[in-house]
Amino acid sequence: MHSDAIVIGAGAVGAACARALAGAGLTVTVLDASGAAAGTSGQGEGNLLVSDKLRGPELSLAMRSLELWDGLQRELDDELPPGIPPLEYERKGGLVVATTDDGAAPLLDFAAQQRAAGIDARPLTAAEALDLEPDLNPAVTAAVFYPEDAQVQPVNATEALLASARARGARTVFGARVIAALPAASDRLTGVRTTRGDFTADHVILAAGPWSGEVAACLGASLPVRPRRGVVLVTTRMPHRIFHKVYDADYVAAVESDAASLQTSSVIESTAGGTVLVGSSRQQRGFDDALDLTAVREIAEKATRVFPFLAGASVMRVYGGFRPFLPDHLPVIGPDPAVAGLWHATGHEGAGIGLALGTAELLRDLVTGRAPQLEPGAFAPSRGTLAAA
Amino acid sequence: MLPPERDPIAPAAPEAVTIIVDGIPVSGVAGQSVAGVMLAAGRLAWRTTAAARRPRGVFCGIGVCFDCLVEVNGARDVRACQRIARDGDVVAFQDETLPGGAA
Amino acid sequence: MTRVAVVGAGPAGLAAASAALRAGAEVTLLDAAAATGGQYWRHLPPSRPAAREARLHQGWRDFTMLSRAVARHPRATVIAGAQVWAVEPCAFGDRAPTLQYAVGDADGSDRDVRTLSPDALVLATGAHDLTLPFPGWDLPGVFTGGAAQALAKSERVAVGERVVVAGAGPFLLPVAASLLSAGAEVAGVFEASPAGTLAAGWASGAASVAAMPHKLGELAGYVVGQLRGRVPYRAGAGVIAAHGIDRVEAVTVAALDADWRPIPGTERVIACDAVAVSHGFTPRLELAIAAGCALADDFDKLNPAGLDGLDPAHFDGLNPAGLDRLNPAEPAAPRPWSRFVAVDDDQRTSVPRVFAAGEVTGIAGADAALREGGLAGWLAAGGDPGDRRVAAARRRIARYRGFARALDAAHGIRPGWTDWLTRETTVCRCEELSYGRLTDVLEATGSRSIRALKLATRAGLGPCQGRICGRTVESIAAARNGAPLDGVVIDRRPIAAPIRFSELARLPHPEERHEP
Numbered sequence A: 001m002h003s004d005a006i007v008i009g010a011g012a013v014g015a016a017c018a019r020a021l022a023g024a025g026l027t028v029t030v031l032d033a034s035g036a037a038a039g040t041s042g043q044g045e046g047n048l049l050v051s052d053k054l055r056g057p058e059l060s061l062a063m064r065s066l067e068l069w070d071g072l073q074r075e076l077d078d079e080l081p082p083g084i085p086p087l088e089y090e091r092k093g094g095l096v097v098a099t100t101d102d103g104a105a106p107l108l109d110f111a112a113q114q115r116a117a118g119i120d121a122r123p124l125t126a127a128e129a130l131d132l133e134p135d136l137n138p139a140v141t142a143a144v145f146y147p148e149d150a151q152v153q154p155v156n157a158t159e160a161l162l163a164s165a166r167a168r169g170a171r172t173v174f175g176a177r178v179i180a181a182l183p184a185a186s187d188r189l190t191g192v193r194t195t196r197g198d199f200t201a202d203h204v205i206l207a208a209g210p211w212s213g214e215v216a217a218c219l220g221a222s223l224p225v226r227p228r229r230g231v232v233l234v235t236t237r238m239p240h241r242i243f244h245k246v247y248d249a250d251y252v253a254a255v256e257s258d259a260a261s262l263q264t265s266s267v268i269e270s271t272a273g274g275t276v277l278v279g280s281s282r283q284q285r286g287f288d289d290a291l292d293l294t295a296v297r298e299i300a301e302k303a304t305r306v307f308p309f310l311a312g313a314s315v316m317r318v319y320g321g322f323r324p325f326l327p328d329h330l331p332v333i334g335p336d337p338a339v340a341g342l343w344h345a346t347g348h349e350g351a352g353i354g355l356a357l358g359t360a361e362l363l364r365d366l367v368t369g370r371a372p373q374l375e376p377g378a379f380a381p382s383r384g385t386l387a388a389a
Numbered sequence B: 001m002l003p004p005e006r007d008p009i010a011p012a013a014p015e016a017v018t019i020i021v022d023g024i025p026v027s028g029v030a031g032q033s034v035a036g037v038m039l040a041a042g043r044l045a046w047r048t049t050a051a052a053r054r055p056r057g058v059f060c061g062i063g064v065c066f067d068c069l070v071e072v073n074g075a076r077d078v079r080a081c082q083r084i085a086r087d088g089d090v091v092a093f094q095d096e097t098l099p100g101g102a103a
Numbered sequence C: 001m002t003r004v005a006v007v008g009a010g011p012a013g014l015a016a017a018s019a020a021l022r023a024g025a026e027v028t029l030l031d032a033a034a035a036t037g038g039q040y041w042r043h044l045p046p047s048r049p050a051a052r053e054a055r056l057h058q059g060w061r062d063f064t065m066l067s068r069a070v071a072r073h074p075r076a077t078v079i080a081g082a083q084v085w086a087v088e089p090c091a092f093g094d095r096a097p098t099l100q101y102a103v104g105d106a107d108g109s110d111r112d113v114r115t116l117s118p119d120a121l122v123l124a125t126g127a128h129d130l131t132l133p134f135p136g137w138d139l140p141g142v143f144t145g146g147a148a149q150a151l152a153k154s155e156r157v158a159v160g161e162r163v164v165v166a167g168a169g170p171f172l173l174p175v176a177a178s179l180l181s182a183g184a185e186v187a188g189v190f191e192a193s194p195a196g197t198l199a200a201g202w203a204s205g206a207a208s209v210a211a212m213p214h215k216l217g218e219l220a221g222y223v224v225g226q227l228r229g230r231v232p233y234r235a236g237a238g239v240i241a242a243h244g245i246d247r248v249e250a251v252t253v254a255a256l257d258a259d260w261r262p263i264p265g266t267e268r269v270i271a272c273d274a275v276a277v278s279h280g281f282t283p284r285l286e287l288a289i290a291a292g293c294a295l296a297d298d299f300d301k302l303n304p305a306g307l308d309g310l311d312p313a314h315f316d317g318l319n320p321a322g323l324d325r326l327n328p329a330e331p332a333a334p335r336p337w338s339r340f341v342a343v344d345d346d347q348r349t350s351v352p353r354v355f356a357a358g359e360v361t362g363i364a365g366a367d368a369a370l371r372e373g374g375l376a377g378w379l380a381a382g383g384d385p386g387d388r389r390v391a392a393a394r395r396r397i398a399r400y401r402g403f404a405r406a407l408d409a410a411h412g413i414r415p416g417w418t419d420w421l422t423r424e425t426t427v428c429r430c431e432e433l434s435y436g437r438l439t440d441v442l443e444a445t446g447s448r449s450i451r452a453l454k455l456a457t458r459a460g461l462g463p464c465q466g467r468i469c470g471r472t473v474e475s476i477a478a479a480r481n482g483a484p485l486d487g488v489v490i491d492r493r494p495i496a497a498p499i500r501f502s503e504l505a506r507l508p509h510p511e512e513r514h515e516p
């Protein structure tokens, strides 16, 4: 069967792309080796952040995405069947705190640069921080509040975007692993071979998260996407004592880092279910998903420094996934430089949920030849910073 | 609890323990679980569920369902069916309302 | 000297420890419960020795002999109240996995956190009741059979004055017997499988069952002995609803057909103040999965010839790891009710130096657990495989596997049970997910991913981590949307029991963790 576009991957990014393309009138088929949100989008958190970003293309993409997330629930309300769970979109705001003397100055500097770039970043006194979060460690040395930081429940968001795409005529095929390009009569990609048969299309969009490198290879392209492991701790349900997203100031350094070794920082928030999520670690170790207690212990220690009351809380679960990581820390959104008909929408590392909607909009504009809202050059798969990798 | 003098297996004379359950002293027998003490005292439920606010007590009795959670001496999330009651233990019922009270 | 760790001190674990000691090993036996004995030999605490404890138990002499022999042995360390909360596979494969365990009051806040890296590991973590949901099963006063059993045996507390016992399997009989012994009245025992299924099922295993006079004798003994004349027993009937406001006051019992579908018009209400319901057992797989052991979901795969050099493809769709090892082809419908640790004829799992024994490897009762444990412990300790007792044990175990098959044929869960659910029936007790909500989400999403389904419905995200609802949710999802494709096994719980932040902070740093 033929469609205008095939999207490979039913994660948050693929789902958002499918919805945007279907909304532009294209016939779309989403193929996934597994099920919806069965990959990274079901293994991470749903922070939609500006607080960890600096001036540059990623910030523009993040700000545009936030704007789109803000309007999404309203758009979906009319479209979706009742069985689709709520997005749990909440603009609860983020509070970044430093708990050491050394950490204070860099945090305040970072916030000043962000303000210059247009981010609402408000330095707070310790007393003001404690007003927002009464159980915070009173020994905070610096605090900045980011009212724009928001969150969604990533699996629900993926399912909702996919359901909306289906309502716009898209088709989802699960259990279809892409294994090869269809033998091409021309020099253009005409479709893909999967474990559930062949699918042809004018455009093939690769949104296979951390597996995108492998899939690109089997389609004759090259993309240096690598997995970067992260784990999150989940507590048992507890009385509501954490009201915003709260991070320790190490978080920004960990995101920006290239180190392959283990790095941890605290990202703490309560969920609608009453549990508290405590993330997260960053580590490059391939697709090895064995439990790493060193990471778990470090995350727990840092979180207890931010919220001392957590010492008595119980961790009942840890989970984790593999962030799709590109060496220059920017996603790829646009046409493959070598294989005509192949498009990329991947490599969002630890921000793929947050950036999904802006990514989909930009990709749609490029595929359909509309004038893009955002400058696409920085995200182009042909960019020089990827060539070396 | 079956009175020992009527018990066909003839257990040794029980040694009493007293625990404070929701502010009220309740007596049991040394070696009993916190859940066993409460059940034997005629209390069938102690936890309230988060969403529908329904009563819960023991279900599996062997530590796998976590229905019987209580706070013991200030520590939350203790499985009452697994915790052996100690004289003077203070048992409180857990409050599990969801954030914002929403269901 | 070989250092053997055994997790679980039920029949399988005790037998493993004792055999490993006989083979000359140094043995550490860990169990989370306050006393050894497992589920089968739950007994009064040492502070209350009972003169005639043996009356409550089958094989009580086996227990006292085994537990004494192990406890007094100079090469044995027995630690009760030891909750193993994580297992880390050995990165280089030259050692058994490392155990992380916490010792102290159950769920206490200042337990002693300890680490153990043995040369060989025997997992004997047993099973817990499998209770299918029905309307009202979340009312106080509804218990699993195991709860009724445990409270009666180890506390002499009857869960009610007038108790209905229901579900499936021979286990219902000892539950009724111990309720009687604790002073309760048993209003009836209701076995879901109709007489025809029972007869055909047990006949299918006739040879192996006939070879086990003890086991059959046990069943028959219960029926004609303690229960006869005191307890009505009915096959082909089940509790399909419990009623009451804040506690159970009555149940509806209905006749069930061969598929366990309630037969309309046969409903009858029975007043009672407690219900004990068990439809089978769920093995406690989390430690085995964390250790990397392969699972199998049917009896033929459970014991493939020569598990050494196992082809992972054999277990496709059951691999605990994620997507990267996904089966490309559409997997056959899983049989979540019968998923166990796969072992070979020597009780070896797919992971070198890791053995499994007892109900984690299949439900065949305590005698089977004893034999399997003995074999596993002996071989884990490096005991002579040519020892004549090894061959004898293998033969016995093969027969028990026949028994397990017959048990499943006679009493195994049949798909019609979902007919007794209503939209309002709670499926996930922790997160209060209703059957209606679950099916709405399945319908709207077409979900084929267990991971995504859990997050979208919250099924299995509560404190029990899917122990109670997991297999139910899996089978409902598979029946509606087809077999899950994400290879996620709901029994995967890298954190096997809750652990406090303060305890995590006390974990030894990795550089301190290397043992001599």
Ligand SMILES: Cc1cc2nc3c(=O)[nH]c(=O)nc-3n(C[C@H](O)[C@H](O)[C@H](O)COP(=O)(O)OP(=O)(O)OC[C@H]3O[C@@H](n4cnc5c(N)ncnc54)[C@H](O)[C@@H]3O)c2cc1C
Pocket: A008, A009, A010, A011, A012, A013, A014, A015, A031, A032, A033, A034, A035, A036, A037, A038, A039, A040, A041, A042, A043, A044, A045, A046, A047, A048, A176, A177, A178, A179, A207, A208, A209, A210, A211, A215, A229, A230, A231, A232, A279, A280, A320, A321, A322, A323, A324, A345, A346, A347, A348, A349, A350, A351, A352, A353, A354, A355, C323
């Ligand atoms: C611990 C952790 C915390 C995180 N926290 C956040 C956060 O707070 N905010 C945020 O924005 N992001 C966060 N992330 C990152 C975010 O989860 C990812 O960036 C995002 O999910 C990527 O989505 P995706 O759609 O690109 O990929 P995925 O969700 O991985 O989807 C890829 C899909 O491709 C499919 N696939 C793979 N190979 C094939 C094939 N050959 N054929 C067909 N299909 C195939 C897979 O089955 C999968 O469903 C976090 C990640 C982790 C690990």
Ligand SMILES: Cc1cc2nc3c(=O)[nH]c(=O)nc-3n(C[C@H](O)[C@H](O)[C@H](O)COP(=O)(O)OP(=O)(O)OC[C@H]3O[C@@H](n4cnc5c(N)ncnc54)[C@H](O)[C@@H]3O)c2cc1C
Pocket: B062, C007, C008, C009, C010, C011, C012, C013, C030, C031, C032, C033, C037, C038, C039, C040, C041, C082, C083, C084, C085, C124, C125, C126, C127, C128, C129, C145, C146, C147, C149, C150, C171, C174, C175, C284, C287, C357, C358, C359, C360, C364, C365, C366, C367, C369, C496, C497
């Ligand atoms: C509640 C209950 C009561 C039963 N009563 C009877 C009966 O009366 N008659 C009958 O024929 N059959 C009974 N059965 C069936 C019975 O389980 C088996 O026949 C037999 O006990 C199996 O032995 P096992 O050694 O495999 O496991 P078990 O006896 O279940 O022993 C497993 C042990 O492992 C421990 N364990 C598990 N996980 C961990 C961990 N992470 N850390 C530390 N320790 C752990 C448990 O505490 C347990 O003591 C009962 C089952 C249950 C669940």
Ligand code: FES
Pocket: B057, B058, B059, B060, B061, B062, B063, B064, B065, B066, B067, B068, B069, B079, B080, B081, B082
């Ligand atoms: S009753 Fe199930 S854990 Fe206590």
